[in-house]
Amino acid sequence: MNKLTRRSFIGVGTAAAAIAVGQLGKTKAIAQQAPAIRVAQTDKVVNLYSARHYDTDTALYESFAAATGIRVNLIEAEADPLIERIKSEGSNSPADVLMTVDIGRLWRAEEEGLFAPTNSATLNRAIPANLRHPEGLWYGLSKRARVIMYDKSKVNPADLSTYENLADPKWANQVLVRSSTNIYNISLVASMIAAHGAQETEAWVRGLVANFARPPEGNDTGQIQACAAGVGSLAMANTYYLIRMAKSDDPAARDAAEKVNIFFPNQRDRGTHVNISGAGVLKTAPNQEAALRFIEHLASPESQQIFANSNNEYPVVSGVAIDPILEGYGSFKEDSVSAATIGQNSSEALRIMDRAGWK
Numbered sequence: 001m002n003k004l005t006r007r008s009f010i011g012v013g014t015a016a017a018a019i020a021v022g023q024l025g026k027t028k029a030i031a032q033q034a035p036a037i038r039v040a041q042t043d044k045v046v047n048l049y050s051a052r053h054y055d056t057d058t059a060l061y062e063s064f065a066a067a068t069g070i071r072v073n074l075i076e077a078e079a080d081p082l083i084e085r086i087k088s089e090g091s092n093s094p095a096d097v098l099m100t101v102d103i104g105r106l107w108r109a110e111e112e113g114l115f116a117p118t119n120s121a122t123l124n125r126a127i128p129a130n131l132r133h134p135e136g137l138w139y140g141l142s143k144r145a146r147v148i149m150y151d152k153s154k155v156n157p158a159d160l161s162t163y164e165n166l167a168d169p170k171w172a173n174q175v176l177v178r179s180s181t182n183i184y185n186i187s188l189v190a191s192m193i194a195a196h197g198a199q200e201t202e203a204w205v206r207g208l209v210a211n212f213a214r215p216p217e218g219n220d221t222g223q224i225q226a227c228a229a230g231v232g233s234l235a236m237a238n239t240y241y242l243i244r245m246a247k248s249d250d251p252a253a254r255d256a257a258e259k260v261n262i263f264f265p266n267q268r269d270r271g272t273h274v275n276i277s278g279a280g281v282l283k284t285a286p287n288q289e290a291a292l293r294f295i296e297h298l299a300s301p302e303s304q305q306i307f308a309n310s311n312n313e314y315p316v317v318s319g320v321a322i323d324p325i326l327e328g329y330g331s332f333k334e335d336s337v338s339a340a341t342i343g344q345n346s347s348e349a350l351r352i353m354d355r356a357g358w359k
């Protein structure tokens, strides 16, 4: 969990373009000079601390470097160790941007006072207001829908309706979901608090826990696999996990994905819960201007297409196509509660889950 990895992304495209513009007609010499020119092009740097652990994100950093000549230095780890590291580095921190895979951790970093307020007409225009902080402390860059997945051979989707309905005793021993330490679940419960208040939410969590097929274990992929294997007939998971399995090189993963379907809950009321992966400029960032430029780049149509194609997430910018396999599962109404409200409710959500016995 505390593993830190470091990588650096250089815009090869930019270097090549600079060579082409600056040294037209000297092709052979250019080839020899290329390494030196690349160094000259990469003296500007954005230091990114990211909890996203998708190799496909490389394309985002390379396209930023290619577009701006600014290199991305990546420090990759889980969000909490990154937050602790930024705190302990204090005013000497080299970090410019913190990126997380959920609103709960953005909220934590905000509470710790790590983010700088920013103002970007580009970001305000591109990203819906409920998916960014009102003072620009952080911005949602991709959406993840937390849905009900069901065993096609056992469950009639007409019997499914809402998250609330999963606490109905008719689903006893059927519900598969990971532990209450998982931030995706905390954010889901936080969205329930926004919809119903704490008391009603606690009653719901107790009913849900009573319907668990097994004590929580594993990640979202593990819940989908267990559902396909018949351990329970319903799994709560983010959609991209299923799409990843459907596209897998492993026939067993593809088989499992084939056995389950996606149900988007709460379509007749507030809509399906969506979380965000997002980022903010750090208060101690040595290079705040480049940091904001980097976040703006991630909200560009080009980057939004990379989010959609590589990790099968939903873009936050309208008009960007989603992955064709994901699209095959249909469109849905999203809960429009603000991500900030979900963040604010997250501590209370965890206390409720603990009290209600969600391990």
Ligand SMILES: [Fe+2]
Residues within 6 Å of the ligand: 101, 238
């Ligand atoms: Fe995930």
